[in-house]
Amino acid sequence: MEGPASAGTYALVTEQMTALLEGCPGPIAAMASAAALLKDTFDHFSWVGFYLPEEDGSLTVGPYQGPLACIRLPAGKGVCGAAAASARTMVVPDVHAFPGHIACDARSRSEIVVPLVMDGRLLAVLDVDSHLPDAFGDADRKGLEAVATRLSRSWTR
Numbered sequence: 001m002e003g004p005a006s007a008g009t010y011a012l013v014t015e016q017m018t019a020l021l022e023g024c025p026g027p028i029a030a031m032a033s034a035a036a037l038l039k040d041t042f043d044h045f046s047w048v049g050f051y052l053p054e055e056d057g058s059l060t061v062g063p064y065q066g067p068l069a070c071i072r073l074p075a076g077k078g079v080c081g082a083a084a085a086s087a088r089t090m091v092v093p094d095v096h097a098f099p100g101h102i103a104c105d106a107r108s109r110s111e112i113v114v115p116l117v118m119d120g121r122l123l124a125v126l127d128v129d130s131h132l133p134d135a136f137g138d139a140d141r142k143g144l145e146a147v148a149t150r151l152s153r154s155w156t157r
Contacts, residue, residue: 005042005136010143013041014150021154030154031124032063034147038128039065047105047129051080053122059084062124070104078102080125083113087122089141093134105129112136114148116155123155 020033031050039048049064057075076085077100083090092111095101108129116123126148130136 005044005139005143007139007143009041010139010146013037013143014146017147017150021150024154027123027151027155028063030151034126034151035063035065038144038147044130044132044135045128046108046131047127049127050116050124051084051127052124053084057084059125064127066129067105067107070102073102079111079113080127083115084122084125087115087117089114089145091136091141093136095129107131109133110135112140112144114141114144116148116152118152118155123152126151 016037017034021030024030035048035050039045047064047066049066049069050062051059051073052062054060059073059080061069061071073080075081079090079092079098079101090113092098095108095111108131110130110133112128114126116126126144128144
């Protein structure tokens with residue numbers, strides 16, 4: 001879909017996700033489908049994917065769409081680590097100004113990370129990068145949080 005993110009576009013994405021997740025066999029298939037849907041829908045998304053928590057607090061890459069990604073992120077480091085540690089959405093308009101930013105793709109300029117949490121347990125983080133500065137607005141935050149909530153409800157891991 002062309003154009004900026006809107007609440008209407010995210011409502012359509014959430015509706016499509018609900019249909020995709022019907023009878024989904026597990027979280028890997030769900031995350032792979034969500035990453036493909038989001039990357040295909042929004043032109044300002046250059047990388048869309050998931051990082052999964054490990055016992056030591058680090059994060060390991062899961063299903064994604066876009067250029068090569070960092071395979072493992074140290075516990076609490078970077079935007080993904082901060083979102084995982086706080087269980088809160090992080091919107092970063094300029095990744096180069098974020099202390100401890102981990103540059104997996106040097107072209108990335110802005111980022112949004114949404115934790116998927118169920119019953120107080122971190123399931124994954126949804127990470128979206130853009131090659132554009134300040135690419136993520138309130139519609140993206142609310143829309144991606146709705147996607148994360150929908151994915152969390154279907155988690156069977």
